[in-house]
Amino acid sequence: MSAQATVPQVHSGSLSWGVHPDDRKQLSADAPIEVLPTPAQVRVPLLQHLGAPNEAVVKPRTAVAWGDVLGRSDAFVSAPVHAPIAGKTARVGAVTLPNGRRVAAVPIKADGEQVEGRALFDAIYGGPWPHDEIPDDPRAIVAAVREAGIVGLGGAAFPTHVKLSVREDRPIHTLILNGAECEPYLTADYRLMLEAPEPIVAGALAAARAVGAQQIAIAIEDNKPAAIGEMKRAVAGTPIRVVELTTRYPMGGERQLIYAVTGLVVPTGGLPLDVGVVVMNVGTAAAVARAVLRGKPLTHRIVSVTGEGIATPKNLLVPIGVSYAELVACCGGLTPDATRAVAGGPMMGFTLGSLDIPVTKGTSGLTVLTDSTIKKAPETNCVRCGRCVDVCPIRLVPTRIALAARHKAWDIARAYHITACIECGCCAYTCPANIPLTQLIRMGKAELPRS
Amino acid sequence: MHDEFRTLEATAESAGGAAPMPALRVAPSPHIADPSLTTARMMIDVLIGLAPVIAMSVWVFRWYAVLQIVIATLSCLAAEALATSMRRRALTLGDFSAAVTGVILGLSLPWSAPWYVGVIAGFIAIGLGKAVFGGLGYNVFNPAMVGRAFVMIAFPGALGAAAYQAQGVALHVVTEATPLTLAKQSAIATDWWPLFLGTVNGSLGETSALACLLGGLWLCLRRTASWEIPASIVGTVAVLAGIGQLVRPDSPMTLAHHLLGGALLFGAFFIATDPVTSPLTFRGKVVFGIGIGVLVWLIRTFSGYPEGVMFAVLVMNAVTPLLNRWVYPDPLGGPAPAPKS
Ligand code: SF4
Ligand code: SF4
Secondary structure (H helix, E strand, O other): OOHHHHOOOOOOEOOOOOEOOOOOHHHOOOOOEEEOOOOOEEEEEOOOOOOOOOEEOOOOOOEEOOOOEEEEOOOOOOOOEEOOOOEEEOOOEEEEOOOOOEEEEEEEEEOOOOOOHHHHHHHHHOOOOOHHHOOOOHHHHHHHHHHOOOEOOOOOOOEHHHHHOOOOOOOOOEEEEEEOOOOOOOOHHHHHHHHOHHHHHHHHHHHHHHHOOOEEEEEEEOOOHHHHHHHHHHOOOOOOEEEEEOOOEOOOOHHHHHHHHHOOOOOOOOOHHHHOEEEEEHHHHHHHHHHHHHOOOOOEEEEEEEOOOEOOOEEEEEEOOOEHHHHHHHOOOEOOOEEEEEEEOOOOOEEEOOOOOEOOOOOOEEEEEEHHHHOOOOOOOOOOOOHHHHHOOOOOOHHHHHHHHHOOOHHHHHHOOHHHOOOOOHHHHHOOOOOOHHHHHHHHHHHOOOO | OHHHHHHHHHHHHHOOOOOOOOOOOOOOOOOOOOOOOOHHHHHHHHHHHHHHHHHHHHHHHHHHHHHHHHHHHHHHHHHHHHHHHHOOOOOOHHHOHHHHHHHHHHHOOOOOOOHHHHHHHHHHHHHOOOHHHOOOOOOOOOHHHHHHHHHHHHOHHHHOHHHHOOOOOOOOHHHOOOHHHHHHHHOOOOOHHHHHHOOOOOOOOOOOHHHHHHHHHHHHHOOOOOOHHHHHHHHHHHHHHHHHHHHOOOOOOOHHHHHHOOOHHHHHHHHOOOHHHOOOOHHHHHHHHHHHHHHHHHHHHHOOOOOOHHHHHHHHHHHHHHHHHHOOOOOOOOOOOOOOO
C-alpha cells in the first residue's frame, strides 16, 4: 500500500459541532503588539511544559545574560528554560501556577544592559528569515528546537521537539499550523500573523522538513480576514497553503482542526501522529524559526491582556516569568468591576487567585472578566433538551456523564466514555439549565477510579 | 537567602499598581455561558410557537377556546404552586413550564369540555404527570398528555367523539363531526384545504395544520424543538398512509387526512418535542419519532379510536429512558480505550 495514495488533501473546513460564543476579539484585535518594559524581576518556573521537571543549573547570585540556560533535564519529554532578561539570580523558590501546580522557579533581578522596545521585537520577530538556511538534516532541526526549550505556545505546552521527532512506524504526511485562535477574547496569534508572518512561514518550513511532511497548511478562522490576507501574501513562493476555517469554537482543538482540514479522525486516546499529522500553533512556528535560523531560545511570548475587566486591553510581548500584575499595570490596571482573571481564554482557561503569578510559555492570554460577563441564571434540573449532545465536538452525551460523575456512578460515566472528553466547555456553555457539565466531568475524570 | 526570595515576591505584589485590587474569584472553566439560553427562555419560546395555534383556535372556536385555555393554564399554575409548596421547594412558576403544560393541555381539549374537566386535567397533569416524579426534568411522561389521558378515561362522554359535535351553537364548524371521525365512521372525506387552514371541527389546537406548521417550524429554527422528532413522525405517517392509500385507494382516510387532520402536526411539533420526555441523541430522536408515527397510524387505522397521537406519545415517552440507554453514539475517534490496570 502506498502511503502517498492515502494522504488526504488539506482543505477549508467547518465543524458541525461546537458553539459560537460572542468572540469579543474587538477589545484587543486592533492593538499592535507592544513590548513590555523590562520588569525589575522575573521568576522563571522550572516546569512549564508537560513532562519531566528541569533541574536548576545556575547558582543563586550569579549574573546571567539574556538567553542563558537556567534549568534543564536529561529526560526526553522536557524542555529547558532560559533567562528572559539579563540580571542576577536569587535562590530558587516556589510559585503556584494557574493550574494549581506548585513548582520551583528561578528569580532573576534585572541588572545591566537590556534589549528593549523595538530592538527586542526585531530581535525576536524582525529581520530576514532565509528559507535556504534551514538545515537539511531533520535531526539538526529537532536538536535546535530542543535546545531552545520550545513548547506548544497555544496552551498545551507539550515539548515541541518531541512532536517533531518522527517514529519509523508513524510517518507524518501533513503539518497543520494552528492559527484558528478559537477562544473568545484572545488575539495574540492574530497579531503575530499580522505583524510577523515571515518567521511563521520559516518555522513551518523547518518543522515540515523535520517531520518529512508532504503538505503544509496554515489554518485560520474566517473571522480574521486580515490575518488570512497577510499569511497568503507571506506564503507566496512556498508550498504552504492557507486554508480558511469557519469560525466555531473549539475549531482550534487539535482533533477538531485535523478533522476539519483533512477529514481524518484521531482515535480516542491517540495522538495526531497516529493519523500522520502534526499540529503546531503559529506562535510555536515562529519560535521554531528563531531557534533553527538564529540559534536563539524561547524567552518571550505574546500575551493578550484583555477582557472587560482590563482598562486598556493590549497585546504584549513579555518575558517569560514576569508577573501577571505587571502586565495588568501596563494595561492601565483592572476596572473596579473585574471579578475573574483567567490565564488563557474564557472557555478553557484557569482562574488566577492572585495576579502575582509568573507568565509561562503556555500563557496565550490574560482575560479579565467582569460580573456582567459571567452572570448566569440559577441552575435548574436537566430538562434533557439534548443541546449539550448537539454541541459536543466528541459526540458524547455530556448530561449523562456529568450527572453520573455528580453521583459518583463510575460505571455509567465510563460506559458513556467520560475519558474521551476534551473539557472544551461547549456543553456547560450551552446548557439552558446552567448545569456545570464540564466542571462535573473534569472532576469526575480526576476522581474516576482506575478500574 | 530564603528572605531574598520573599522580598522579590513582595515587590512583585506591589507592582500591581496603587489602585485597590478588586477581589478575584477562582472558578473552573468555562467562565462564560450562552446568555440567550435558559430553561425559562426555552419555555417562553414554546409559548411564542404556540401563538399562531392559539390565534387560530380562538378564530375558529371563539370564546370557547379562550375559556378552555385559560382554565387549563390557571389550573396548571395553581397545581404547580401547590406541589412546590408541599415539597417545600422554591416556587418554580418562573420557569414557565407549568404555563406551557397548561396551554398545551387546554389546546388538546374539545371546545365543549365542562369547566371541571380542564381543572381536573390540569391538576392531574402537574400533580401526577410531573410533581410525583420530582418536578421538571424528572418526569417520564408528557404532563399535558397525562392530564388529558386521565380525563379522557374519567369523563369519556365529555371527551369522546360525540362531544365535538353539537347543533344550535353559534359555531359553524361544530355542526359536523371531526374530520377523522367523519372519515372513519361515515366514510366522508373532508376537503384538504379546510383541513390545512383549520376551519374544521376538532380539539382546539389541532385543527389548523397551517398554524401548527408556522409555530412548529419557528420552534425548530430556534432549536427549542428538535426538528428530528416532527420530521420522523410526519415522515413515518406519510409513508405508511401513502402505502395505505395505494393499497386501498377508495378509503376516505387519505394521505391528506392522516397528515393534515387530527392532532398529528400539533402533536409532532408541540407535544412529542417536549425535551424532558423525548430522547437526547439524534438517533434516539429519530427512533422515537418513527415509533410515534407507526403507533399513530396503527391506532387510527385499526383501533376504535379515531385519533392516536396522545397514546402514541405516552407509549413512546415510556420507552424514552430505554432509548437513551440504547442509542448513544460512540465518541468521535471510537470508544475510549479500557483503563490500564
Ligand atoms: S444541555 Fe443541560 S438541560 Fe439540556 S440535556 Fe444537556 S444537561 Fe440537560
Ligand atoms: S463533554 Fe467534554 S468534550 Fe463534550 S462538550 Fe462537554 S467538555 Fe466538551
